[in-house]
Amino acid sequence: MSREILPEIVPEKPLLAIFHRISKDFKKNWFVYLMVLPVVTYYLIFYYVPMYGIQIGFKDFNIAKGYSGSPWVGLKYFKMFFDSFYLWRVLRNTVLINLYELIFSFPAPILFALLLNEVKNRRFKKYVQTISYLPHFISTVVICGIITNFCVSDGLINDIISLLGGERNSLLQNVKYFRTIFIASGIWQGLGFSSIIYFAAISAVDQELYQSAIIDGASRFRQVWHITLPSIKPTIIILLILNIGGFLNVGFQKIILLYNPATYEVADVISSHVYTYGLQKLNWSYGAAVGLFNSVANLILLIAANRVSKKVSEISLW
Amino acid sequence: MIMKKSIQEIIFDLSNHLILLFWAIITIYPLLYVLFSSVSDAGRLMSHRGLLLYPLGIKFEAYKRVFENPMILRGYMNTFIVVFGGTALNLMMTCLAAYFLSRKNVLWKNTVMVMIVITMYFGGGLIPSYLVVTGLGMRNSLLALIIPGAVSAYNIIVMRTSFQTIPASLEESAFLDGASDFSILFRIILPLSKSMLAVVALWYAVDHWNAWFSAAIYLTKRELYPIQLILREILIQNADSQEIYKMTIGAGEQDEAQVAETIKYAMIIIATVPILCAYPYLQKYFVKGVMIGSLKG
Amino acid sequence: MKKTFLKAACFTVAVFILFTTLTACTAGSKTISTTSSTAASSISAAVSTTAGNESVYPLKTDVKLTYWSEMNPNVSANYKNAGDTPFAQELAKRTGIQVEYIHSTTDEAFALLMASNDLPDIIEFWWDAYPGGPSQALKDDQIIALNDIMDEHAPNFTKWLKAHPDVARQIRWDEGYYIGFPCVLGDGKEVYVQYGPQIRKDLLDKLKLSVPETVDEWYSALKGMKDLGVAAPITANKGYRIDFLARAFGIVIGDLKVGAFYIEDGKVVYGPMQPAYKDYLATWRKWYADGLIDKDIATVDGNIAKAKILDGSSAATVGTVGTLYTYNDTAQKNIPGFQMVAAPLPVLKKGDVNKYPFVENQYTPSEVQAVITKQCKHPDIAARLLDYLWSEEGIILANWGIKDKTYTVGVDGKFKYTDFVKNNPDGWTVSRVKGGYMRSYASGPFYQDVTIAFQTYMIPEQFEARDLWTKTVSLEHLLPPMRRTASEDEEFTKIINDVKTYSEECLLKFMMGTMSLDEYDTYTAQMKQLGIDRAIEIMQAAYTRYLAK
Numbered sequence A: 001m002s003r004e005i006l007p008e009i010v011p012e013k014p015l016l017a018i019f020h021r022i023s024k025d026f027k028k029n030w031f032v033y034l035m036v037l038p039v040v041t042y043y044l045i046f047y048y049v050p051m052y053g054i055q056i057g058f059k060d061f062n063i064a065k066g067y068s069g070s071p072w073v074g075l076k077y078f079k080m081f082f083d084s085f086y087l088w089r090v091l092r093n094t095v096l097i098n099l100y101e102l103i104f105s106f107p108a109p110i111l112f113a114l115l116l117n118e119v120k121n122r123r124f125k126k127y128v129q130t131i132s133y134l135p136h137f138i139s140t141v142v143i144c145g146i147i148t149n150f151c152v153s154d155g156l157i158n159d160i161i162s163l164l165g166g167e168r169n170s171l172l173q174n175v176k177y178f179r180t181i182f183i184a185s186g187i188w189q190g191l192g193f194s195s196i197i198y199f200a201a202i203s204a205v206d207q208e209l210y211q212s213a214i215i216d217g218a219s220r221f222r223q224v225w226h227i228t229l230p231s232i233k234p235t236i237i238i239l240l241i242l243n244i245g246g247f248l249n250v251g252f253q254k255i256i257l258l259y260n261p262a263t264y265e266v267a268d269v270i271s272s273h274v275y276t277y278g279l280q281k282l283n284w285s286y287g288a289a290v291g292l293f294n295s296v297a298n299l300i301l302l303i304a305a306n307r308v309s310k311k312v313s314e315i316s317l318w
Numbered sequence B: 001m002i003m004k005k006s007i008q009e010i011i012f013d014l015s016n017h018l019i020l021l022f023w024a025i026i027t028i029y030p031l032l033y034v035l036f037s038s039v040s041d042a043g044r045l046m047s048h049r050g051l052l053l054y055p056l057g058i059k060f061e062a063y064k065r066v067f068e069n070p071m072i073l074r075g076y077m078n079t080f081i082v083v084f085g086g087t088a089l090n091l092m093m094t095c096l097a098a099y100f101l102s103r104k105n106v107l108w109k110n111t112v113m114v115m116i117v118i119t120m121y122f123g124g125g126l127i128p129s130y131l132v133v134t135g136l137g138m139r140n141s142l143l144a145l146i147i148p149g150a151v152s153a154y155n156i157i158v159m160r161t162s163f164q165t166i167p168a169s170l171e172e173s174a175f176l177d178g179a180s181d182f183s184i185l186f187r188i189i190l191p192l193s194k195s196m197l198a199v200v201a202l203w204y205a206v207d208h209w210n211a212w213f214s215a216a217i218y219l220t221k222r223e224l225y226p227i228q229l230i231l232r233e234i235l236i237q238n239a240d241s242q243e244i245y246k247m248t249i250g251a252g253e254q255d256e257a258q259v260a261e262t263i264k265y266a267m268i269i270i271a272t273v274p275i276l277c278a279y280p281y282l283q284k285y286f287v288k289g290v291m292i293g294s295l296k297g
Numbered sequence C: 001m002k003k004t005f006l007k008a009a010c011f012t013v014a015v016f017i018l019f020t021t022l023t024a025c026t027a028g029s030k031t032i033s034t035t036s037s038t039a040a041s042s043i044s045a046a047v048s049t050t051a052g053n054e055s056v057y058p059l060k061t062d063v064k065l066t067y068w069s070e071m072n073p074n075v076s077a078n079y080k081n082a083g084d085t086p087f088a089q090e091l092a093k094r095t096g097i098q099v100e101y102i103h104s105t106t107d108e109a110f111a112l113l114m115a116s117n118d119l120p121d122i123i124e125f126w127w128d129a130y131p132g133g134p135s136q137a138l139k140d141d142q143i144i145a146l147n148d149i150m151d152e153h154a155p156n157f158t159k160w161l162k163a164h165p166d167v168a169r170q171i172r173w174d175e176g177y178y179i180g181f182p183c184v185l186g187d188g189k190e191v192y193v194q195y196g197p198q199i200r201k202d203l204l205d206k207l208k209l210s211v212p213e214t215v216d217e218w219y220s221a222l223k224g225m226k227d228l229g230v231a232a233p234i235t236a237n238k239g240y241r242i243d244f245l246a247r248a249f250g251i252v253i254g255d256l257k258v259g260a261f262y263i264e265d266g267k268v269v270y271g272p273m274q275p276a277y278k279d280y281l282a283t284w285r286k287w288y289a290d291g292l293i294d295k296d297i298a299t300v301d302g303n304i305a306k307a308k309i310l311d312g313s314s315a316a317t318v319g320t321v322g323t324l325y326t327y328n329d330t331a332q333k334n335i336p337g338f339q340m341v342a343a344p345l346p347v348l349k350k351g352d353v354n355k356y357p358f359v360e361n362q363y364t365p366s367e368v369q370a371v372i373t374k375q376c377k378h379p380d381i382a383a384r385l386l387d388y389l390w391s392e393e394g395i396i397l398a399n400w401g402i403k404d405k406t407y408t409v410g411v412d413g414k415f416k417y418t419d420f421v422k423n424n425p426d427g428w429t430v431s432r433v434k435g436g437y438m439r440s441y442a443s444g445p446f447y448q449d450v451t452i453a454f455q456t457y458m459i460p461e462q463f464e465a466r467d468l469w470t471k472t473v474s475l476e477h478l479l480p481p482m483r484r485t486a487s488e489d490e491e492f493t494k495i496i497n498d499v500k501t502y503s504e505e506c507l508l509k510f511m512m513g514t515m516s517l518d519e520y521d522t523y524t525a526q527m528k529q530l531g532i533d534r535a536i537e538i539m540q541a542a543y544t545r546y547l548a549k
Helices: A014-058 A076-082 A087-105 A107-117 A122-137 A140-151 A156-163 A175-203 A207-215 A220-244 A252-258 A261-267 A270-275 A284-313 B007-038 B042-046 B061-067 B072-101 B109-121 B126-135 B153-164 B168-176 B181-192 B194-210 B213-218 B227-238 B251-286 C002-049 C086-095 C108-116 C133-139 C147-153 C155-163 C165-171 C201-206 C215-227 C244-248 C276-289 C302-311 C321-331 C379-388 C392-400 C430-437 C450-456 C460-470 C486-512 C517-530 C532-547
Strands: C064-070 C098-104 C122-125 C195-200 C261-264 C267-270 C316-320 C340-342 C369-372 C407-409 C415-417
Touching: A014 A076, A014 A284, A014 B072, A014 B109, A014 B126, A014 B181, A076 A284, A087 A107, A087 A175, A087 A261, A087 A270, A107 A122, A107 A175, A107 A220, A107 B007, A122 A175, A122 B007, A122 B251, A140 A156, A140 A175, A140 A252, A140 B007, A140 B251, A140 C302, A175 A220, A175 A252, A175 A261, A175 B007, A175 B153, A175 B194, A175 B251, A207 A220, A220 A284, A220 B153, A252 A270, A261 C486, A270 A284, A284 B109, B007 B251, B042 B251, B042 C302, B042 C321, B061 B227, B061 B251, B072 B109, B072 B153, B072 B181, B072 B194, B072 B227, B109 B153, B126 B213, B126 C108, B153 B194, B168 B181, B181 B194, B194 B251, B213 B227, B213 C108, B227 B251, C064 C379, C086 C098, C086 C379, C086 C392, C086 C430, C098 C108, C108 C122, C122 C379, C133 C369, C147 C155, C147 C379, C155 C165, C155 C379, C195 C201, C195 C321, C195 C460, C201 C215, C215 C244, C215 C276, C215 C316, C244 C276, C261 C532, C267 C532, C276 C486, C276 C517, C302 C321, C316 C321, C321 C340, C321 C460, C340 C460, C369 C379, C379 C392, C392 C415, C415 C450, C486 C517, C486 C532, C517 C532
Parallel strands: C064 C098, C064 C122
Antiparallel strands: C122 C369, C195 C316, C195 C340, C261 C267, C407 C415
């Protein structure tokens, strides 16, 4: 009697199946894992080991007693933040400024890169590009000094306004104009530097695609629309996701330099609000608590943006 | 083939050039303002409001004050070491991580990505990080400025995106020819990502160049100070003392407050010019046509 | 052959030298450790036998103390370490105590230092930065209180405290201890008032007006200047300190936080809640409506404000004695005849004296202090070192420097800085010379002599300003430096932050007319809702505790 030589197909236990998958993956990809090992180690040592410090927002930090010795106060500092009379105003301002930046400051560098890309004259292109990123290196303090100078009642912008027949106005004292000034000056300072990455992305597009498009008779606009843009789409989308993941962040320095009691209504953001508590220089528990809240909210937004993007465009972080 | 330009195109080109020219003009103003202010007479600068279109009486007092500090040269040297060494390390680490994250069919890829992204949002804070760095013996060493910042999550993500746009067919054919991961990375992917590499290198270099805080807390030996830290000191040295030291009966500092402004501007010029010079070298990587003729078959 | 022999010889010599220096070093340190204990005991013996005798310097000791402080830019401009300065060397010579200075350059460095548990002997810093303040640091056993060692080892400081009971009370903590050597501004009214209103005298002359003294006179003066073409008669850096007008009404606005609290009839009050605030707002509103106040007052930064004064767009401001010189000196070229002089704080009725001047306390708890840490093995010697700056010679060294090099004493007994300070041959600025030879370039754990400020006055307007602003200084309404408890402080911080934001906004709105004075009651109601009464209560409690000290 001959027995069946084929082995029986027994369904594997689920745990075993997972283990098999992992070991198969390791056998195939061990080298790639080795390649990324230094980076992972780096993150473990420099980010995850110190991560215990995150509890400082829940403690009354005592330097001598350290993290473990300091008393646990739970949500005390979070409550302090949420109890503030101006909480909603501050949250609203933060989100709104980021929203306007998303609408205006995010696309501007892309548009700039596309426009500049259309210029054939190499030298013109080079000079404009170099000049455009210069303001990025000028410190915020100086830039805000220039802005303030321009916006006073007898400053440059008002000179132009009155030339055009309008009335002079102390621009930075007007709630209507603060956000415009804040965002426009941000574009002015940051456009060039932010556009560099789009330039890089554009330059990586395969030239042959353009050549075949030209043969097919496509206009320059169509070339941009059908070749350039789709090619840099991944870059744009990833940067967009990361941008949304920073929606509760507005740097306090520029706000503090430009705002004043007349514009607190629209200008006070989370970071400037916390800053003006003027805490003893090193009272970290409060700042840490607010920071933690910020991070959690931002992360939630990031995850949401990532998910949406995955569904809609198949481009995502994970 | 010579293309005949339509009227539309001509108008577009003309307005494009005009817009860009206008943009260049208004954007160069801050730098010119800083440059002119740095060589202006302090008193005249103080009385001046509005647009500054030319220096007000050429005086090099501000630059003199900055350069008389004996540590300037040392500061530059230290910064150069950190910029070059640091950026080299950064690029290496970033490419390794980006390569990993751009592979397909790697089981732990997303886990690592999540792990990296989380560090963009949560951190331990100053004291724990400080303890780790000093625990590793990096206190008073330039390594403290290089290793703790060895890689940036944001830059890894950007680099990964670039790696992902390289056609899979290229890698597959190389793989079939028996190429290892390393040679795929170095012979195929990196050469095709030159422009993105240039951008990321620029980002890292600029960050290293501008850094001063790590130096301030990890270095007590002044000979190791990077240029930004030294410049920061000079600026505070010359700022309006009354604001900083409330109780100083400092009427004698009045002449210094005047020069302080011009010194601030001179500092910006001194700190910024070197990094500005670096950019043109990287610009050539943004020229079109990096991937010529590679996509055959 | 010869070459190798030479090489070998050199090598041997080098090794020999190295060996001897190394052993010498170790031998030296051995002697230090064995003699330190005997040195300490011999000093305490010496002190106890010569009780109260300050001429115990220079001490005969080999102890080396470690001294941690922030590196001041005025010092770092010319010296790598504070120990290299002539001041430090002179101090070491006179006290006989060797000091190793360790520096930091950021505020965070202090926290890192405290967290490291490896503390130097003396730490000089703004101890308010320690979470919970210096008294917490004491509770945490990080530092020591001076009480036990003061009498024996810090006799100069103790003597000074006895001679100044009021200031001593300010320095002393509620619980009765002294922590650290404080920074104290000297006696003499002049130190209190360093800034005040300033106005263009040449324009006043043109208008045939004298320097305004009352609120009404100010109004006429500014109005007159406006008619002369001055677009924004009065301006200031983001409205900074322009509350000088409020003080005419008996209202102190200050920073709208702790600075807005003061004493009225023995009770603590908050400026913007006082009844007279409404009257002030009405006047302020009128000034603005009539164009006397800079339209951009809320956004104008320091540079723009200065430029406005210097190009004639503005004619009055509030500033320091130093800026008086800056204005007068710089504007001469643009505006011939320009003369900026000091004006007194205005009053409501002619002949009155303004009882709410821009004063500071002699001692502010948030200033630097030099504190001896628990880890210091020789607290007595550390105390001696810090105490020296409170002796007569020490005060002179800290404020004036080295005799005949940086100061001279005239026949009338008056001290004067030498040309080495005022017109340094190497081109060093005054602060840098001070940085090398004294400690009076910045605040520090010593007693600041008032009169050093006058040394650098350049023009008569400055001396007149000083005399004018200090003529009738009264401290009766000034809030002394009180301390709140930790829990009080938390409550207080929460309330006062929102109160400040709200008050600032309303102040501006009332001024510009966006909010009419009919709505004043809504303002006060909202303030109460924000908890201002509780804040006043807390301050009152601290004040009562202070008086009971």
